[in-house]
Amino acid sequence: NAGVTQTPKFRVLKTGQSMTLLCAQDMNHEYMYWYRQDPGMGLRLIHYSVGEGTTAKGEVPDGYNVSRLKKQNFLLGLESAAPSQTSVYFCASTDRVNTEAFFGQGTRLTVV
Amino acid sequence: KQEVTQIPAALSVPEGENLVLNCSFTDSAIYNLQWFRQDPGKGLTSLLLIQSSQREQTSGRLNASLDKSSGRSTLYIAASQPGDSATYLCAVVNAGNMLTFGGGTRLMVKP
Numbered sequence: 001n002a003g004v005t006q007t008p009k010f011r012v013l014k015t016g017q018s019m020t021l022l023c024a025q026d027m028n029h030e031y032m033y034w035y036r037q038d039p040g041m042g043l044r045l046i047h048y049s050v051g052e053g054t055t056a057k058g059e060v061p062d063g064y065n066v067s068r069l070k071k072q073n074f075l076l077g078l079e080s081a082a083p084s085q086t087s088v089y090f091c092a093s094t095d096r097v098n099t100e101a102f103f104g105q106g107t108r109l110t111v112v
Numbered sequence: 113k114q115e116v117t118q119i120p121a122a123l124s125v126p127e128g129e130n131l132v133l134n135c136s137f138t139d140s141a142i143y144n145l146q147w148f149r150q151d152p153g154k155g156l157t158s159l160l161l162i163q164s165s166q167r168e169q170t171s172g173r174l175n176a177s178l179d180k181s182s183g184r185s186t187l188y189i190a191a192s193q194p195g196d197s198a199t200y201l202c203a204v205v206n207a208g209n210m211l212t213f214g215g216g217t218r219l220m221v222k223p
Contacts, residue, residue: 045211101156
């Protein structure tokens with residue numbers, strides 16, 4: 001039981017490049033979330049999903065897209081990376097709205 | 113829009129001291145409140161989950177309380193140890209199923 005796994009753990013992108021971050025959970029959780037964590041800004045919600053095939057915008061969705069084609073996977077895409085997207089990205093999942101959330105170890109992304 | 117605030121932003125205490133971390137939120141219509149711990153360069157680990165109908169939860173030296181009507185929660189750490197040094201975050205879940213975080217309290221426990 002691995003919990004929540006994020007790949008990759010580190011990545012350096014050039015401005016304008018695209019990439020996809022993968023979040024996988026093996027707990028059969030319904031809810032999945034993508035956050036970014038920046039110094040002085042805390043954790044901010046980018047997008048989230050309340051079930052397979054559904055997605056919704058969070059607090060800072062611009063510049064990102066997501067997909068939840070399979071219940072266990074939640075993908076975060078950057079179509080054209082910008083230096084402002086340099087951050088640590090965390091994925092989380094939870095079974096229901098009133099149960100504890102589990103987090104991945106994070107992806108450190110640098111856009112140069 | 114839900115806003116979550118944590119005070120203080122940083123705290124340094126000598127080993128053995130009891131301490132209290134504070135969390136406040138603006139919208140009291142929450143499903144639950146969670147406290148997390150984050151070590152440098154790591155992900156978040158859930159410490160305690162308090163349902164909206166509960167007043168407190170305890171785990172070992174940790175005790176979290178919730179006063180939903182006033183929009184406040186506290187995390188009490190008894191007999192602090194150097195290994196407790198980390199950033200502590202609180203988060204609430206409310207309508208829309210979003211988990212909203214405070215800015216965290218960075219705790220340093222000195223031997």
